[in-house]
Amino acid sequence: MLYFDLFNLLKSRVNYQDDLVELPVYMEETNGKGGTGGLVLRNFDFTSRIRFETPGPDGSVMLEQDGSAMLRPEGSTKPALTGEDDPDSAARQLELADADIAENLNFRYHLIMPAGQRKARDIVIFFHGFNEKYWDKYLPWAAHIVAKTGKSALLFPIAFHMNRAPALWSAMRPMHRLSKTRKQRYPDIIHSTLSNVAISSRLHNKPDRFIWSGVESYHDVIDLVESIKKGLHPAIEAEAGIDFFSYSIGTFLGEIIMMTNKNGWFSRSRYASFCGGPVFNRLSPVSKFILDSEANVTLYSYLVEHLESHMKNNPQLGKLLGGSYEEGTNFRSLLNYRAQLPYREEKIRAMSDRFYAIALAQDEVVPPYEVINTLQGSRMDIPTRVEVLDFPYPYRHEDPFPALSGSGGTTAAKEGEAGNLAVEVDTQFRKVFDRISDFLS
Numbered sequence: 001m002l003y004f005d006l007f008n009l010l011k012s013r014v015n016y017q018d019d020l021v022e023l024p025v026y027m028e029e030t031n032g033k034g035g036t037g038g039l040v041l042r043n044f045d046f047t048s049r050i051r052f053e054t055p056g057p058d059g060s061v062m063l064e065q066d067g068s069a070m071l072r073p074e075g076s077t078k079p080a081l082t083g084e085d086d087p088d089s090a091a092r093q094l095e096l097a098d099a100d101i102a103e104n105l106n107f108r109y110h111l112i113m114p115a116g117q118r119k120a121r122d123i124v125i126f127f128h129g130f131n132e133k134y135w136d137k138y139l140p141w142a143a144h145i146v147a148k149t150g151k152s153a154l155l156f157p158i159a160f161h162m163n164r165a166p167a168l169w170s171a172m173r174p175m176h177r178l179s180k181t182r183k184q185r186y187p188d189i190i191h192s193t194l195s196n197v198a199i200s201s202r203l204h205n206k207p208d209r210f211i212w213s214g215v216e217s218y219h220d221v222i223d224l225v226e227s228i229k230k231g232l233h234p235a236i237e238a239e240a241g242i243d244f245f246s247y248s249i250g251t252f253l254g255e256i257i258m259m260t261n262k263n264g265w266f267s268r269s270r271y272a273s274f275c276g277g278p279v280f281n282r283l284s285p286v287s288k289f290i291l292d293s294e295a296n297v298t299l300y301s302y303l304v305e306h307l308e309s310h311m312k313n314n315p316q317l318g319k320l321l322g323g324s325y326e327e328g329t330n331f332r333s334l335l336n337y338r339a340q341l342p343y344r345e346e347k348i349r350a351m352s353d354r355f356y357a358i359a360l361a362q363d364e365v366v367p368p369y370e371v372i373n374t375l376q377g378s379r380m381d382i383p384t385r386v387e388v389l390d391f392p393y394p395y396r397h398e399d400p401f402p403a404l405s406g407s408g409g410t411t412a413a414k415e416g417e418a419g420n421l422a423v424e425v426d427t428q429f430r431k432v433f434d435r436i437s438d439f440l441s
Contacts, residue, residue, distance in 0.1 A: 003140060003426040007403040010139035016043055016108045016163060025143040027114060027150065038115045039146055042235055043108045048159075049223060050216040090174035093166055094201050098209065104164045110135065111235055112142050113152035119234075120152035122241040124440055125221070127250025129276075129398070131199045131290050132161055133170050137403065138247070141433060145245065148437035152236070153245075156221060158253060159213040160199075169198035182292070190293035191286055200295035207302035208310070208317065211331065215320065217253055218327050222262050229265065243270045243440050248366060248397070249283075251276030251357075252334055258355075259330040259347040272436045273357040275397055277386075278370035279344075280304070280335045285365055289398045303335050337374070345377045352384040356439045358432055361390035365397035387435070391428045393421055401429045 001009075006025070013021055021041040098104070113120050124145060126138060135155055142153035157164045168174060175194035178201065182192050192200065203209055231238035242265065246254040251273045258266055281304045285291045291299070302310060311318035320328040333344040348355070357375055359368035368388040375384040395402060402425065 002422050003401055003429045004403055004422045006140045006143070007136070007401075010143060011136045014041055014110070014135070014139055016110075019043055022115070023112065023143060025147050027147050039112055039143060040115045042111045042113065044111060044233075044235070045106070045108055046220070046224065048105050048107075048216065048220050050219045090168055090171070090178055090198075093168055094178075094198060094205075098160070098212065101160070101166065103166050104160055107157065107162075107164050109157060110142075110155040111152055112139075112146050112155070113235070114146065114150060117152070120236045120240055122149075122151040122243070123154050123228075123236055124149070124151050124243045124245050125254075126153055126155045127158065127244070127246040127253050128155075128161065129248030129250055129290075130161075130285060131196055133165065135162060137399070137401070140401075140429070141245075144430075144433045145437050145440065148434065149441045151241075151243065151440065154236075156224065158250065159216045159220070160202075160209075165198075182294075186294050188293075191288045192292040192294075193288040195289050196287070196291055196295075200292040203291070204295040204298050207299045208314075210299060210303065211317070211320070214253065214256070214331060215327065218256055218260075218331075221253070221257060225262075225265055241268070242266065243272075245272045245274070245436065245440070246276055247274050248276045249285075252280070255334060255348075256327055256330045258351050259333075260327045262327075269354065270440055271351070271355045272439050273355070274432065274436065275358070275360055275363055275366050275400065276371070277357050277359070278366060278374045279333075279337045282337055282370040282374065283366060287365060287398065290365065307332075307335065341378060345382060348375060348377070348384065349382045352382050355384050356436070357384065357386045358435065359386060359388050360395070360397070360400060361388055362395065363397045389428075389432065391424075393424055393428075400432075401425050 001024075009024055013023060015021065019042060021043075023039040023041055025039045027037055027039070111120070111123075124142075126142060128135070128138060138155060142155060145151070146153050172194055175197050179192050179194050179197040182197055182201065183189055186192075225242060227233050228236050228240060228242070229238060244254045244258070254271060254273070255277075258269065258271055261267060281300065286293050286296045307321075311321055319325075321332040323329055329340075329343075330347065333340040333347070352375075355375065357371055359366065359371040361368055368386075372380070372386050372388075375386055376382045391400070393402075402421075
């Protein structure tokens with residue numbers, strides 16, 4: 001089955017409602033780990049206990065001594081606004097305090113696993129890119145890794161992304177109206193679209209959301225792993241090996257997890273990254289699918305140019321990033337290439353033999369040379385394995401394997417071109433994920 005066909009078939013099958021979904025993908029006979037049966041997708045509920053009081057009306061943050069967030073009183077979460085036809089509804093929802101967004105606190109995540117396993121013996125936790133709303137493009141990636149390795153793939157959403165974001169943030173009409181208003185307010189803005197206006201507006205208004213949502217995501221993953229280690233997960237063995245795969249900004253989260261290595265849980269974990277790896281200020285995220293230019297300037301100013309001042313003026317932020325919490329220290333080390341460089345490179349060196357990154361030559365959002373600069377160090381003496389590949393068809397960072405129909409067109413020539421593209425995309429997809437699967441095996 002070609003990638004195009006697999007993509008469309010999985011997209012049509014997967015949902016969050018069913019507890020169990022059978023998938024039309026089969027295990028490789030040669031891996032010796034999962035047999036030759038099919039795959040299934042299982043959905044599980046998750047409740048985040050990390051309910052930061054920021055960014056709220058007063059901008060405050062409450063952190064406990066152990067690094068966890070102060071919980072809001074039970075039942076205090078406000079319901080989401082859903083009125084697409086109300087011109088002010090979307091704008092009001094974007095102004096909600098983060099702790100009041102119910103979808104971010106209670107959600108479901110996917111686990112793709114061999115059909116014959118009652119409990120997964122090993123897992124690969126997936127982290128996605130920035131401003132992503134659907135797992136569609138990752139489904140063939142995850143299914144391929146599971147089929148090749150016999151390990152299960154756990155697709156975990158970052159805070160305020162995927163199904164952890166209100167549906168209204170993805171609604172075409174209200175987001176189009178907001179983007180139009182934003183363009184009128186900022187005439188020189190670049191790449192403001194209905195796809196990125198929600199996240200761009202939220203980060204433009206309160207750029208510290210990038211930090212607090214990242215910390216929330218970190219603690220959510222740690223809570224998930226802790227439940228696995230305690231034998232509380234219904235579909236994952238307590239002694240299961242835990243590896244990671246990430247794409248784009250998801251690598252930022254994965255690096256923090258690996259660098260912090262809570263309780264030594266990830267000392268033997270292997271990490272594969274695709275189109276990710278650089279520190280924040282070496283990314284170029286202005287894109288109609290990611291961030292507009294105004295949000296990017298504000299975010300860069302906050303996280304890179306004036307972070308020290310913000311840490312001094314905000315005691316909670318200063319405590320988080322100033323050394324009281326290791327995950328905060330690691331987070332800060334990944335914001336600015338020159339800041340904390342020896343510390344960051346020591347951390348990366350320590351896990352370099354378990355880290356493998358694939359970058360794309362024409363990636364303009366995550367340039368391949370910046371992947372190398374971060375993962376192999378300023379002196380190129382860190383032995384992290386980084387491969388730079390290129391594809392013989394037009395692609396972009398957000399869509400490395402364009403999943404277009406391979407049978408469209410009104411002439412034989414067009415049908416032939418589409419067919420050739422389908423075969424070439426399938427070839428490149430398998431090249432990338434065969435290598436990643438081999439590394440994770």
